[in-house]
Amino acid sequence: MRRLTGAALAILFLFPLVWSAFASVRTKSGFGLENYARLFTSDSGIRVEHVVNSVVLSLLTVAGTLLVSTLGGYAFGRFDFPGRNALFLLTLAILMVPYATILIALYVMLGWIGLQDSIIGLSLVLIMFQLPFSVFMMRNSFEAVPRELEEAALLDGCGSLRALIRIMLPAVQPGLITVGLFAFLTSWSEFFAPLILLNSTDRFTMMLAVVNMRTASFGAIDYAALEAGVTFMAVPCLVLFLVLQRSYVRGFMSGALRG
Template sequence: MSLPPASAAATPPASRRAGRRRRILVRITATGRHTTLLALAVLFLAPLLWTAWASVRGPRAAGGAEGVGLDNYRRLAEYGAGLPQYTANSLVVSLLTVAGTLTAATLGGYAAARFRFPGRDLLFLVTLGILMVPYPTLLVPLYVLLGRLGLENSHLGLALVLTMFQLPFALFMMRNAFDGVPRDLDEAALIDGCGPVRTLVRVLIPVVVPAMVTVGLFAFLASWNEFIAPLMLLSDDSLLTLPTALAAMRSSSHGAIDFGALQAGVIVSAVPCTALFLLLQRHYVRGFTSGALKG
């Protein structure tokens, strides 16, 4: 007669039953969590998937016959100055906004976190105070200011306005990121002969890259999808960004709305944002937690 293993004989039946119950509970919890996440993913993706399907389905999408086709995208591409032109305009404005936001927020966050000077905290609070003001109320005086600077109806002027709107959040993020970096790194760099600028460029920026990615991603998404500021600050049709071009397309046909072309425009607008977020999501999450723990 074979004997049971020593470990099984040494383990009481009650403990084995408790262990099985714990494993079953862990599996049930994991299954419920995965099911919930899957349901949320379907809930959030369903409108975008339906829009993608509607953009290629129907008589206007298939050249007059019921079926699947790309005529909606063709009409979108041929509208006004052309889809490539509007997409390029949005890309130029977004990249200028990202560059300006990252430069100003990185330098400002470094100064606010590492240097002490009169009015530092007041200046930081005033910058954050921009968040308290509804930004559409600032567009009229900004339009007048851009006109006096000779930057009206230009992508550069629009990018400067969008950079100002992004600066409070970006400065807050970068200050927290620099505060989360131990000051020992600064002291070691100073001992090695680095000045403040070389310390920032060679030592601190590589550490706060996740926060910079988060700031840059927010600036890109906000400027790419911005509608009100380009609508007020741009008047030349060839300079319009993609959201304003889609709005003009919606209202330019004497009340007849081409929903198929608009749905195609929604897909074209969403693809760059979705791809960029999926590409940078790991840095995005790390950037939000980079200033959570200090030292």
């Protein structure tokens, strides 16, 4: 019964993606890549700079999220300092703030620091919204590692930072992969934040470019090319998830599900 239910749910979730992939290669004369050609050649389609912007945004978001959440999770999980629990709860409280309500304030703040309408500024915003889950995940991942490993490294002369890099990071690798995967999926497919925080078309991400195809002039929407754009954007997410699936599941089992 469980297998039947799992198969039914898999079909339910995969059907829209399979349909998009099928529609993206279906043409009036049969099947081919004509829709993808129009996707990358039309004025309202995806251009090279859109692909570069999405890749750069994803890399910056993943790198920043891993750096901050690793240091924060290590501090919350291994050190006792005044206000630790209060600061951790304050970090989790970001989840209680409605996402859309502070984007305008963040837009103004980015203007103050000279990062308005920039990929770097957008990545900082996405990193901030990744912090609650990422820090929680990494704190629990570090707490799941036996303290004896770290104590042995400290006795051998390693400092806290060296012990973190040489001993702790390999031990929490599944948690790191899980956090990085979530950060990538969020930044790669994010629409609302780039829509508000980016003004220049040459800084648009692929998601904005694909959505622009939905608002073509005179109501003439190239749905086949639109399906090609959806499929093109989904492929990296599927490949990464399939490659990192085992570590992703292990990360949840060893870290996120720990009390």
